[in-house]
Amino acid sequence: MTLSVNDVSVVIGSTPLLQNVTLGLVPGQFLGILGPNGAGKSTLLKVLSGELSPSHGTVTLDSTPLKAWRDETLARRRAVMPQASQLAFPFSARAVVAMGRWPYERMSSPFQNHRIVERAMAIADIRHLGKRSYPVLSGGEKQRVQLARALAQSFGTEDETDSKYLLLDEPTAGLDIAHQHAVLKAAKDQSKNYGTASMAVLHDLNQAALYCDQVALISNGKLIASGATADVMEPALLSKVFGCTITRQAQQGDSPLSFTSSL
């Protein structure tokens, strides 16, 4: 029961963006995707979300090819938080979040929808922005509204049992440090409390180490390593992939992994 890519390659023109990647999202786990710019992280997310069809290999959800799923049913299983979303029309922030409930329009009561929207907004810390017009929000505020929308979508309904998938494309970009932590904590909580399989494209090694259960390392379109965070985040491997010197602080007891980097 996973959302997974099997031996997937993506070639645009003659440029390979992904090469023979095999990876699965596990319910209850938060997976961090790490890698240098242009490694193919967002491409991988696009393949997983169904936005991009692979040139080779298969994408499956619960063993069924993603293409065979109806858009509507698929939307009740996986939510995507995009990198940047512009909106030329003056919707209130709350209305944008409420759009996340669209897939459940017919299966969830207005009361339940309302509660879920409120909860998602509280998690993304945007309750005070509810009535503000989306187009005039700052970049970071827009990001948080999009997060709340994706959360509202992944909350589903009370009587659902199928696992949900939450895909976040660089969710911390443009956020202040406190909100970066809040976003990642939200994704982790989603996995821990609701059994959601979360996945985020990340850049900060320390944040990945702090929040992710699993990490996948991508470079030049190839999956270099994937597995439990502590196993994959080896300083030598990271140094090689990112092309700079990365050292890992000595761990004291239960404290999280911590990295420093220099050229």
Added chain:
Amino acid sequence: MAYLSLAKIRRRKKRDGASYWLLPLLLAGLFIAVLLSLGIGGVSIPPLASAGHFFSYLGFTVSDLQPQEILILEAVRLPRTALGLAIGMALGLSGAVMQSLFRNPLADPGLIGVSSGAALAVVCVIVLGDTLFASFLEATSSYSLPLAAFAGSLATTALVYNLARREGATDVAVMLLMGIAVNAIVGSFIGLLTYIADDSELRSLTFWSMGSLSGAGEATWPSIGIMVLASLLLLRLSGPLNLFLLGETEAKHLGVATEGIKRQAALAAACATGAAVAAAGMIGFIGLIAPHLARLIGGADNRFVLPAAALLGALLIIIADTIARIIVLPAELPIGLVTSFIGGPFFFALLFREFRKRRA
């Protein structure tokens, strides 16, 4: 947070959601405008008397109108009003839908070739009708212009739509560019035919391009039927079109079958606008102004904007037609002129308002 009184939730829903409560008000406003407009013209009929006349059919009252007044009311103003309502609704809705589809507040059906296609077909019939399309003219008689306009708009829209198709998917940005290219080519053909046209053909073309509801009558009933059907289809798209505003990918991720919605929206908007152009020629600005007004009074939620744009479009047409009918009596002004006269300054006001808001 989990504890919210029901009343509080209701209040919130009203504030954050669509302003549906405005719709009955708009409907009432439209009803009053129709009643007033039925009374105004070369022969003025008190609104209450015309209302009384209609109620007399139900047996409630006794009509105290003169035969000539009844004739003007029933044979002239009523068909016109019906046509005006349908056209206003069709243009307002199509505008709102196109703006959502292209995620651009300035979009209108003209962008995908609806108007230019209709214009080319009409120019063809007017200029080449006697020579090349004689059998078509003969077979269709008074329906030939509406039929040509309708077919022209559908054909051009289909062309634009298919040119923008790549591997089964239609990119709206590409559709916009294809629309511009197709419009330019169609425009050059119109120019060529206009050059060939003789004096009276030119006058017919000019007047056609300025729009008029004076053709209202039996020949326009099919157009009205198409406009109503297409409008109903467009109204059903309001929910998915909301999500379209977030972006096509986002809409797809939220479970919208985007290709189907695009196809339906383009087809229904082309039908609605094509039928409007067929019945009354070119009437500009309604498709732009009506949705803007709707957003101004009730927010951007399409579940409100679409029906409101339909009502406001109808209201604007009724007002414009009343002005067109009385301002140069006993002649009448083309309604397209009136809508442009109102529309131009209104558009300026909108732009300036937008600039002020951005500076603040």
Added chain:
Amino acid sequence: MTYLLKHFFLPLMIFPILLVSGIAHSAPQRIITVGGPVTEIVYALGAGDQIIATDTTSKYPEQQESLPKVGYMRQLSAEGLLALQPDQIIALEGSGPAPVLDTLKNAGIAVTFIPELNSPEAIHNGVLAVAAILGTETIGEILGRTVKEKLEVLQKQAQERENPPLVLFLLSTGQGSPMTAGQGTAIDTIIQYSGARNAAADLQGFKPMASEYILAHAPDYLLLASRTLEQAGGLEELKKDPLLGKLKAVQENRILSLDGTLLLGLGPRTPEAIAAISDQLFTNSH
């Protein structure tokens, strides 16, 4: 000259007498005329006082200018027409839109179409048709036949002319390419019947004419609407025009002018206009 006297002036002298006797026995109606030639014919038949409104293509005679205008002949308004409470609408063929005139018919108003007046025969029939409505058949027959015969005489004369001069008509001078009148226009008929050749005969309808083409054709005469000549500032100014000043016709004062209201279609006044042009063309040179 005796020819002219016999064919033009005699009938003209008879008219007033017939006019008075003609109207007497028909009840006055409220008439709306649509189309310049129709208006002219109704006035020529002496029933001008029954007209309550005309359209914007009606420019002659001057009396009709004080009447309400119901708009352009192809863009009539049902309500506007109905509000005037006419008994009778006489319209040139092509007036419309059709649904508007249908509505009027349904309202019990008589709507009569007069076929386009593009030949002597058509003018004759047109005058007869209008006269039948007005109840002035006697005058109608005389006027119609006279106009037709005059035109036929002019046509015959024109065909007998040897070396017909080349006449170019220009609608506007000044900015851009001036418009000229090709085949199928009233101007073309007027030029031909006056015994000349139309320099723009290979064009259809009103078309802008390229400057080079104008110079290359070197017309013997230039025909201008009287208003156009005024706008150009008269003959002396025309001679300074960079394009038209180069024409021999302009340099040698061979300019013909024509009342603008005659340009749009044939009507009762057309024979006089043609005769006047013919006069200018052929009496000067003899």
